[in-house]
Amino acid sequence: MKILVDSNVLVDYISIRVPYYNHAYEIFKLCANKKVKGAVAVHSIPNLYYILRKEMDAPTRRSVIKNMLLVFDVAGISKEMAVHALENEEFKDFEDCLQDEYAVSFGADYIVTRNVKDFVNSSVKAITPEEFLAVYKEENA
DSSP, rough: OOOEOOOOHHHEEEEHTTTTHHHHHHHHHHHTTTEEEEEETTTTTHHHHGGGGGGGOOOHHHHHHHHHHHOOEEOOOOOOHHHHHHHHSSSSHHHHHHHHHHHHTTOOOOEOOOGGGGGGGGGOOEEEHHHHHHHHHHHHH
């Protein structure tokens, strides 16, 4: 099973955000143990670096993100996919449209996000961390 993990789930894990941390932790653990192949979108890296600036100094952020990349692949897209995203007017948020393109490029089965409503027009099904863990458990019972 392959998943693209949205930035909000990454921040939940790194920042130990309650009440979301436990599900994010379980997803990280599945990916770290190679039970699930996880990826993050390439643009999530600078986004995380920026978002975490209020919690961590620059060397700590760099270290945390480097360690995260030991667990996750980094999904990228081609020029054609970027143009497709720019032409796709079905998404309200361009960043979410890019996440969908990254998920397609990676061959993800799911986009794991807390903002499922933002992905109603996604090519790759978006599910919450809790939903993903239930699907994983059901498929591996």
